[in-house]
Amino acid sequence: MALVVAAIAAEESWDELRDCQLISHAGNDADSFHVQHRDDHYIFRICFVDSPETSRAIPHRITEQALWWSVTEDDVLMHGKDATEFTQDFLKDGFTVQTQYKDARGQSAMKRNFAMIRVDGRYLSEALVENGWGRAYGYLPDLPDGSSRWTYREHLQALESRAKSDRKGVWSTSVLTATPNAMPGGEESEVPPGKTITLARPAALYSGGPSAHFLGTLKVGTDVLVLDQPPARMQRVRAPFHDRIVEGQCRVRDLGL
Numbered sequence: 101m102a103l104v105v106a107a108i109a110a111e112e113s114w115d116e117l118r119d120c121q122l123i124s125h126a127g128n129d130a131d132s133f134h135v136q137h138r139d140d141h142y143i144f145r146i147c148f149v150d151s152p153e154t155s156r157a158i159p160h161r162i163t164e165q166a167l168w169w170s171v172t173e174d175d176v177l178m179h180g181k182d183a184t185e186f187t188q189d190f191l192k193d194g195f196t197v198q199t200q201y202k203d204a205r206g207q208s209a210m211k212r213n214f215a216m217i218r219v220d221g222r223y224l225s226e227a228l229v230e231n232g233w234g235r236a237y238g239y240l241p242d243l244p245d246g247s248s249r250w251t252y253r254e255h256l257q258a259l260e261s262r263a264k265s266d267r268k269g270v271w272s273t274s275v276l277t278a279t280p281n282a283m284p285g286g287e288e289s290e291v292p293p294g295k296t297i298t299l300a301r302p303a304a305l306y307s308g309g310p311s312a313h314f315l316g317t318l319k320v321g322t323d324v325l326v327l328d329q330p331p332a333r334m335q336r337v338r339a340p341f342h343d344r345i346v347e348g349q350c351r352v353r354d355l356g357l
Contacts, residue, residue, distance in 0.1 A: 114216075114244040117142075117197040122188060127208060129154045130183035130233055135197060144197060144215040145204035147241055148256055149225040149234040151187075152270055154180035157207065164317050167302045168235060170274045179270045183233035190227055195219045198244045214239050229259045232269020236260050237304055238314055250334075257353065295326045303354035305341060306334070315348055316341065324355065 123134035123141065130151035135142045152169075153161050153176055166173045199215040206212035217224040228234030236256035240249040264271045303318045318324065318339055327336040327347070334349045341348075 112200060114198045114200055116244070117199070120195050120197050122191045122195075128184065128188075129180060130187040130228060132204075132206065132212065133187065133191075137197065141210075142197075143206065143208060143210055143212040144199065144217065145206065145212050145239075146217055146225050146228075147214050147239050148236060148253060149228050150237040151183045151228055151234040152176045152180035154184055164302060167320060168237075169270045171270060172273075175270070175273045179233070179273070183228065183269070186228065186231060186233050187224065190219060190224055191217070193219075195224075200241065202239070202241070204239070214241070216244060225256065226259060229256050230263060230268075232263040232267075232271045240306075240314075257351070297324055297326065297355055298322070299324060299354070300356050301354060303350045305337075305339070305346075305348045305350055307348055308336060315346070318350070324350070326355065 117135075117137040119137070121136045122128070123136050125134040127143075128134060131149055132143065132145040135144050150165075152165055155177070156162055162173045162176050165176045169176070169179075171179070196218045197215050198218065199213050202214045204212045204214045225234070229236060236253055236259075240253060242249045243252055263269060264274070267274070299318055299320055299322045302320060303322075303324070305315045305318050307313045307315055318341065322339055324337045324339040327338060335352050335355055336347065336349050337355070338345060338347045340346075
């Protein structure tokens with residue numbers, strides 16, 4: 101039993117790679133890129149944030165991102181290049197990678213791992229969202245310093261709302277003029293349990309429980325039954341997903357009123 105506990109603890113711990121350098125590669129984009137650390141070559145995908153795609157290799161991703169930001173699919177690709185340039189500039193003088201080596205999957209034959217990327221104490225995830233080149237979306241671990249994943253995600257959501265209001269980055273070409281699911285004064289509201297709502301915007305669907313793994317995206321027009329509310333502005337829901345009914349949780353801000 102002690103060996104099992106030790107193995108789990110080791111798997112969940114964060115490894116820190118300092119003085120990393122970005123490797124120039126055609127597969128790099130704003131949130132996923134090749135990294136050199138000493139003699140080792142890695143591919144890392146940042147946690148918490150999703151940036152616009154740079155190619156049509158995965159068409160449904162382009163469509164989903166266009167819906168999220170309310171831009172055209174051509175805009176997604178254009179902004180994907182801008183976001184990639186932002187990341188390259190942010191990382192040009194070197195950076196620190198913190199990773200648990202969790203598999204982020206991907207299309208390359210080389211394994212890709214989730215990571216937090218930091219420059220001078222500032223995470224790339226925050227910089228992307230704050231400047232409108234990313235959205236608070238995706239894999240959610242507790243942070244390397246032990247901070248709550250939920251607290252950090254709320255911080256990113258606030259940055260995203262501000263970038264949207266200021267029409268930064270991708271939001272500069274969005275047809276949205278206000279956050280659809282915000283209450284007067286900018287406060288979010290809980291959706292009453294037992295209420296069925298029809299989504300007015302795509303909603304990220306996460307598994308239940310503390311791990312909150314990203315499952316996929318519920319489309320606009322999906323009828324969602326609200327069950328109850330766990331902590332940190334998440335709401336447990338039941339909805340059709342990939343031809344079956346699933347239970348999970350969505351952000352309150354995505355559900356509307």
